[in-house]
Amino acid sequence: MNDDVLTFGVEEEFFVVDRYGHLSPAGDSVVEAADEEQGELQQELTRSQAESATGVCTTHDEAERQLTTLRAELAQGAARRGCRLLPSGSAPLAETALPAITPNPRYERMSEHFGATARTSHTCGCHVHIAIPDRETGIRVINHVRPFLPALLTMTANSAICDGYDTGYASWRYQQWNRWPSAGSPPLFTSLDHYESIVDAWLRAGAILDRAMVYWDVRLSEKQPTVEFRLGDVAATAGEAVLFGVLIRGLVGTILASEERPSDLSNEVLRAQIWRASREGLSGRCPHFRTGDLAPASDVLDDVVTFAAGALKETGDLDFVRDGCAKLVAEGSGADRQRARFAKRECAEDVVDLLAVRPREG
Numbered sequence: 568m569n570d571d572v573l574t575f576g577v578e579e580e581f582f583v584v585d586r587y588g589h590l591s592p593a594g595d596s597v598v599e600a601a602d603e604e605q606g607e608l609q610q611e612l613t614r615s616q617a618e619s620a621t622g623v624c625t626t627h628d629e630a631e632r633q634l635t636t637l638r639a640e641l642a643q644g645a646a647r648r649g650c651r652l653l654p655s656g657s658a659p660l661a662e663t664a665l666p667a668i669t670p671n672p673r674y675e676r677m678s679e680h681f682g683a684t685a686r687t688s689h690t691c692g693c694h695v696h697i698a699i700p701d702r703e704t705g706i707r708v709i710n711h712v713r714p715f716l717p718a719l720l721t722m723t724a725n726s727a728i729c730d731g732y733d734t735g736y737a738s739w740r741y742q743q744w745n746r747w748p749s750a751g752s753p754p755l756f757t758s759l760d761h762y763e764s765i766v767d768a769w770l771r772a773g774a775i776l777d778r779a780m781v782y783w784d785v786r787l788s789e790k791q792p793t794v795e796f797r798l799g800d801v802a803a804t805a806g807e808a809v810l811f812g813v814l815i816r817g818l819v820g821t822i823l824a825s826e827e828r829p830s831d832l833s834n835e836v837l838r839a840q841i842w843r844a845s846r847e848g849l850s851g852r853c854p855h856f857r858t859g860d861l862a863p864a865s866d867v868l869d870d871v872v873t874f875a876a877g878a879l880k881e882t883g884d885l886d887f888v889r890d891g892c893a894k895l896v897a898e899g900s901g902a903d904r905q906r907a908r909f910a911k912r913e914c915a916e917d918v919v920d921l922l923a924v925r926p927r928e929g
Contacts, residue, residue: 572882573820574698576793577630577812578620579637579801580611580691581924582653583645588660588919590615590689592667593648601644608641612674613666613689617641617652623698627813627887634805639927646926655905655922656691656726656740656800659915673777680776684747690740691801693723695812696793697819705787705794706759710829711822713837714856716752716784716798717844718871721864722811722892723799724848725901731915737848737902740800741841748774750782752837755829762787784841794819798841803901803922810891813884814871820878832859849900865896 583594592614601608607620619637624630642652653659665686668678678685699705724737736742745751749769756762769775778789784798796815802808840854844864847853853864856871872879872888879885899907901922908921 572625573816573823574623574625575630575812575816576621576623576696576791577634577808578618578694578696579634579654579808580616580618580693581638581641581801582655582658582691583615583617583650584653584658584660584919584923585650588651588653588916590658590660590662590666591648591650593645593650595669596648597641597644597650597652599644600647601640608637610669610671612669612677612685614669615658615666615689616669616691617645624812626882627809627884630812631805631809634808636927638805638924642924643926651919651923653919653923654691654725654801654803655728655901655918656724656738657729657734657743658689659728659731659905659918661731661915677776677780680773681747688743688746690726690743692740692744692797693799693801693808693811695796695799695815696788696791697796697816699792699794701792702787703759704823706756706762707829708794708819708822709753709762709783709785709787710755711825711827712785712796712818713753713755714830714832715818715871716837717840717854718856718864718867719796719811719815720798720841720844721847721849721851721853721868721900722814722895723802723807723901724845725800725803725905727848727902727905728909728915728918733906733909736846737851737900738800738845741798741845744782747780747782749780751784752834752841753783753785754834755831800901803904806891807895807901810888810895813879813882814875814888814892816882817875817879817884817888818871820881821875824878848902849896850903868892868896 621633726740852861
């Protein structure tokens with residue numbers, strides 16, 4: 568591996584649920600009770616959520632160690648509060664009340680300004696940060712990666728069961744999240760100024776309250792020198808989250824080494840393509856990144872890996888990604904496994920039992 572390898576990091580959001588699987592308002596105390604040995608643990612918009620973030624990673628082994636540890640630490644903190652940690656994009660069980668907003672001035676302002684959008688869009692995602700030298704490079708990455716977004720969404724789709732029923736979507740979270748006015752697929756930007764002009768217009772319109780509310784599926788980070796991929800559901804396992812992250816790094820590395828022009832794919836068409844991916848997931852059909860024609864999602868994912876193979880090989884990730892994708896296709900995505908477990912008894916509690924993270928031992 569050369570010294571110029573792209574570094575990356577992964578953020579994961581989780582639900583905190585009680586022993587029956589219903590959302591618990593203990594998210595803030597779960598974060599406080601967890602033993603934070605590496606990475607970062609923090610609160611989220613609602614009191615029924617918790618978030619973790621790795622440090623800067625260079626290898627898939629490093630990322631997997633950190634994610635596994637962070638999940639176990641949060642699960643242990645949840646256990647100390649009589650709760651469980653749930654990696655699911657949407658809440659599986661039907662709730663009788665809306666989740667409480669975390670008592671944080673920013674979150675409270677968001678709740679007041681956006682009303683039911685803030686209270687009903689409680690979802691859990693997986694965000695991947697890839698280091699970039701400057702924001703202009705980030706715009707280049709965003710423009711080139713847009714056609715790959717449908718295939719990427721199928722990898723982590725993990726929200727088929729929500730409110731006690733099968734939604735018919737592999738990633739129902741993606742549909743829920745797109746209620747926010749700044750969410751969804753990014754347009755094809757003509758320049759960094761074009762990106763900034765849209766953000767400025769959103770701020771003036773009150774469609775976002777600050778720059779951290781730019782919720783495009785891929786955006787420029789405001790806190791780190793990274794481009795941030797935000798479209799994925801929280802993965803069912805830490806290994807699947809790492810697979811998602813290193814494939815994205817491979818794509819970015821391939822894009823940066825290429826001199827090809829980005830696709831002129833319109834945002835209207837891209838939105839429809841991502842909708843299809845959120846509907847069918849990995850076990851269905853997905854628009855191909857080159858043609859836009861529907862093909863088995865597993866075949867499209869294999870072509871994505873082939874496209875990024877050179878960069879993946881350079882970082883020592885190629886075999887890891889190929890093996891991980893083969894396992895994911897064979898065993899099914901998180902959504903496939905949710906749906907299979909639910910179908911046995913039509914019991915959403917079974918889905919909670921399937922996904923809940925075990926606390927660390929000792």
